[in-house]
Amino acid sequence: MRLKLLTVFLLIYTAHSFGQAKYDHITNYKVYLGWAHHTPQDWVIIRKFDDRNKNYYLLVNPQTLETKIDDSSFYQSKPMTGDEVKTFFKNTPxxxxxxxxxxxxxxxxxxxxxxxxxxxxxxxxxxxxxxxxxxxxxxxxxxxxxxxxxxxxxxxxxxxxxxxxxxxxxxxxxxxxxxxxxxxxxxxxxxxxxxxxxxxxxxxxxxxxxxxxxxxxxxxxxxxxxxxxxxxxxxxxxxxxxxxxxxxxxxxxxxxxxxxxxxxxxxxxxxxxxxxxxxxxxxxxxxxxxxxxxxxxxxxxxxxxxxxxxxxxxxxxxxxxxxxxxx
Structure with a gap:
């Protein structure tokens, strides 16, 4: 049991010590534009990919320009064309x-x-x-x-x-x-x-x-x-x-x-x-x-x-x- 806990701790430490988890089994990496929402924030989706049987988005905060990777299932989302993204987020930085x-x-x-x-x-x-x-x-x-x-x-x-x-x-x-x-x-x-x-x-x-x-x-x-x-x-x-x-x-x-x-x-x-x-x-x-x-x-x-x-x-x-x- 202690060995398992130590292994989990090391995995968590490795991910957070360098500020970003590694994704080393990436498949289906592609441009994917759309809107994603997780209260209270709207996000721009710019990429979509799979890793270890999970689907992820690369997201942009349209107000701060920050990016993040997150599990797509956490969000209400819909795909958009480039023009639709421009229109929906037109007043953002x-x-x-x-x-x-x-x-x-x-x-x-x-x-x-x-x-x-x-x-x-x-x-x-x-x-x-x-x-x-x-x-x-x-x-x-x-x-x-x-x-x-x-x-x-x-x-x-x-x-x-x-x-x-x-x-x-x-x-x-x-x-x-x-x-x-x-x-x-x-x-x-x-x-x-x-x-x-x-x-x-x-x-x-x-x-x-x-x-x-x-x-x-x-x-x-x-x-x-x-x-x-x-x-x-x-x-x-x-x-x-x-x-x-x-x-x-x-x-x-x-x-x-x-x-x-x-x-x-x-x-x-x-x-x-x-x-x-x-x-x-x-x-x-x-x-x-x-x-x-x-x-x-x-x-x-x-x-x-x-x-x-x-x-x-x-x-x-x-x-x-x-x-x-x-x-």
Whole structure:
């Protein structure tokens, strides 16, 4: 009996210590749009899948942009078309963010939402984890924790992760999950595609996800499945590899129910962050210049951080607040 209780305890601890249960027998994973209700909250359904003879939804809170996985039997629900979802939830921050991202879809680089609220005295930090042979640049995470832990804990950061990076860097991924389990950081996991293919010679219109023959469903859904199998919770955000897209690709991503996120401050390119900026660095070891610039930025803000006059913001809250009604 004691052994059984210990086994149950370990299973519960494993699920909660990393903040998200693992789903390692996923089948029938697919886009599924609809409405779900569990008093008092309405949710947007964006995915449906089976695991160990149970059916699950990936749900989005349309007011806060938070996501969660839950047993579908807990909800009153109905399927909807994309247009029906847009109409039913049209006044929510979620749909407003999707509409803004679509309006910015014409440019071939940096489409999507580039910044949060300009009155914020701080930034939203995003770090991309593209495929790399180098290890995770752990300085980023240690430095933000050391700078902010007395005034802001856990420290929020958004990580754009690729399927290939997850599969090739299991030790680094475990380290990040441990930091989150210790409440040192809080990670919003952004879908960054599965393969993140790139050509050094192809023009942008035929590069990254615009490469001819790209299977966008695979790039999006396989990454989400890998997140779930690794105990990560997919967010409602997507970042285009290389920040490269076209209008059709942007609408494909919003059709998955995801909000494209760009940046107005790619540090390695010399772009300086402003109040409310969505800052981009690369945490995969391939961009030491951007990481060094961010560490210098932190050092320059030490006194402001101590006085809570310059903070890191949760990407979901930063984007969500811009679209709250009556603002």
């Amino acid at each position: 979620y749909q407003k963010a999707l509409r803004k991202a679509e309006k910015a879809s014409i440019t071939i680089q940096d489409a999507g939402i580039e910044r949060g609220l300009p009155q914020e005295t701080g930034i939203s930090l995003t770090a991309d984890l593209c495929p790399s042979h180098r290890p995770l640049d752990r300085r980023i995470f240690m430095d933000i924790f050391n700078e902010f832990n007395k005034v802001e804990k856990p420290v929020p950061i958004a990580l754009s992760v690729t399927g290939i990076w997850m599969n090739k860097h299991q030790q680094d991924l475990a380290w990040l999950k441990e930091m989150q389990a210790k409440h040192e950081i809080y990670i919003t996991w952004i879908n960054h595609s599965y393969n993140h293919r790139v050509s050094k010679s192809a023009p942008l219109k035929d590069n990254f996800l615009l490469e001819p023959g790209t299977d966008i469903s695979y790039e999006v859904l396989e990454t989400e499945k890998d997140m779930l199998q690794n105990g990560l919770l997919p967010s409602v955000f997507f970042r285009f590899p290389g920040l490269v897209s076209d209008q059709q690709l942007v609408y494909s991503i919003t059709g998955f129910g995801l909000i494209p996120i760009g940046t107005d401050a790619w540090l390695a390119k010399g772009q300086q962050p402003q109040a409310g900026s969505i800052v981009l660095i690369h945490g995969n070891g391939n961009e030491p210049v951007g990481v060094n610039d961010f560490i210098k930025l932190l050092q320059s803000k030490t006194q402001s951080i101590a006085k809570k006059q310059w903070l890191l913001y949760d990407l979901r809250e930063s984007v969500d607040e811009e679209f709250v009604e009556d603002k």
